[in-house]
Amino acid sequence: MSSPSAGVNTRADLDSLPNYVPGRSVPGAIKLASNEVPGGPLPSVRKAIMEAATQINRYPDMGATALIERIAGELDVPAERISVGCGSVSVCLQLIQAICDPQDEVMYAWRSFEAYPILSQVAGAAQAPVPLGSDHRHDLDAMLAAITPRTRVVFVCNPNNPTGTVVRRAELERFLDAVPPHVLVALDEAYVEFVADSDVPDGVELARTRSNVVVLRTFSKAYGMAGLRVGYAYAPAHVTAALRKVVVPFSVNGIAQSAAIASLDAKAELLERCAEIVAERGRVRDALLEAGFEVPETQANFVWLPLGDRAAAFAEHALERKLVVRPFQGDGVRVTIGTPEENDQFLEAARSF
Numbered sequence: 001m002s003s004p005s006a007g008v009n010t011r012a013d014l015d016s017l018p019n020y021v022p023g024r025s026v027p028g029a030i031k032l033a034s035n036e037v038p039g040g041p042l043p044s045v046r047k048a049i050m051e052a053a054t055q056i057n058r059y060p061d062m063g064a065t066a067l068i069e070r071i072a073g074e075l076d077v078p079a080e081r082i083s084v085g086c087g088s089v090s091v092c093l094q095l096i097q098a099i100c101d102p103q104d105e106v107m108y109a110w111r112s113f114e115a116y117p118i119l120s121q122v123a124g125a126a127q128a129p130v131p132l133g134s135d136h137r138h139d140l141d142a143m144l145a146a147i148t149p150r151t152r153v154v155f156v157c158n159p160n161n162p163t164g165t166v167v168r169r170a171e172l173e174r175f176l177d178a179v180p181p182h183v184l185v186a187l188d189e190a191y192v193e194f195v196a197d198s199d200v201p202d203g204v205e206l207a208r209t210r211s212n213v214v215v216l217r218t219f220s221k222a223y224g225m226a227g228l229r230v231g232y233a234y235a236p237a238h239v240t241a242a243l244r245k246v247v248v249p250f251s252v253n254g255i256a257q258s259a260a261i262a263s264l265d266a267k268a269e270l271l272e273r274c275a276e277i278v279a280e281r282g283r284v285r286d287a288l289l290e291a292g293f294e295v296p297e298t299q300a301n302f303v304w305l306p307l308g309d310r311a312a313a314f315a316e317h318a319l320e321r322k323l324v325v326r327p328f329q330g331d332g333v334r335v336t337i338g339t340p341e342e343n344d345q346f347l348e349a350a351r352s353f
C-alpha cells in the first residue's frame with residue numbers, strides 16, 4: 001500500500017538537517033534554557049499590546065514604517081539602512097537568502113548560535129564552520145584564513161551564544177580591515193545590551209563607515225519580547241533593500257511593532273533590568289568558579305560550562321532539582337541568568353553535581 005505522501009518528494013538534504021532545539025519548558029520548573037530575561041512586560045508595553053490587539057482584523061503596516069523610523073532615530077542612522085524581521089533569527093535567514101547563490105559559503109564560528117548551520121542549509125548555502133579557540137572565543141585569524149572566493153557571509157556573534165565570550169575592538173577592527181570586500185560580515189549582537197566591557201565595540205559604530213558590515217539586533221533579550229518576535233538589521237542601503245525583498249510579507253505583526261516602539265519608550269527602565277542581570281552574572285560566575293567549574297568570562301545573560309561529555313548528566317541533575325538548563329551534549333551547558341532566587345537555586349544544584 002502506498003503511503004499518503006507517495007509521489008511527493010521533499011528535499012533529500014533535509015534528512016541531514018539538524019533540528020533547532022528550543023530550551024525546554026517543564027511545568028513547575030525554573031527555565032534557564034533560552035536566554036530570556038525573567039521580567040515580564042512593563043505596564044506601558046502591556047498597554048500598547050492591548051491597544052494594538054484591537055486592530056488585528058487588519059493587516060499590519062508591511063513596511064513597519066513607524067518602528068523602523070524609531071529604531072533609526074535611536075541609532076542615529078538613516079531609516080533606509082534599517083530592516084526588520086520576525087526575530088533576528090529570521091533576519092539571519094533573510095541575509096543569507098539576500099546574499100548567497102547556491103553553494104556560496106556562510107562562515108561562522110563553532111560552537112555558536114545553533115541556527116547558523118540550519119539557516120544556511122535551508123537557504124541552500126554551503127557551510128564553513130571555524131572552531132572557536134581554546135579560550136572559547138572566536139578565532140578571527142583562523143576565520144580570515146578560511147575565507148575563499150565562495151565565502152559571502154561571515155557571522156561574528158558578539159557576545160557569542162552559547163559561550164558568552166566576546167571579540168574586542170582592536171581584534172575586530174583588524175579582522176574587518178582584512179576581510180575582502182566581497183564578504184559581508186554580520187555582527188550578531190543579540191546580547192549587546194548586557195555587555196559591560198568597554199573594550200567590546202558597538203557594531204553600529206563599526207558599520208557606519210564600512211560597506212560590508214551588517215549589525216543584527218533583537219527585541220527578544222534585553223527588551224523582554226522573545227514571545228513577540230522582532231529583530232532588525234542595520235546594513236548598507238542596498239543590502240537593506242535586498243533584505244526587504246526577501247522578507248515574508250507581514251511577518252512582523254502589528255502587536256509586535258507597537259510593543260517594540262513602547263519598549264524603546266521604556267528603554268531606560270529595561271536597561272536597568274539588564275544591569276541587575278549583569279550584576280547577577282558576576283555573582284553566579286564567581287560562585288561557579290569557587291565551586292571548581294571552568295566558566296569562560298561572559299558578557300551575555302548566560303554562563304557557559306564546558307563540561308564536555310558530562311553536559312547531559314549535568315542537565316539531568318539540574319532537572320531533578322526543577323531547573324531547566326540548555327545542554328549541548330559533548331560540549332557544554334548554557335545557563336541563563338535568572339532572578340537572584342532562581343540563580344541561588346541553580347548554584348545549589350551546580351554545587352551538588
Ligand SMILES: Cc1ncc(COP(=O)(O)O)c(C=O)c1O
Nearest residue numbers: 087088089113161190218220231
Ligand atoms: C546569537 C543570537 N542571534 C539571534 C538570536 C535570535 O533571536 P530572535 O530571533 O529571538 O530575535 C538568538 C536567540 O537566541 C541568538 O542567541
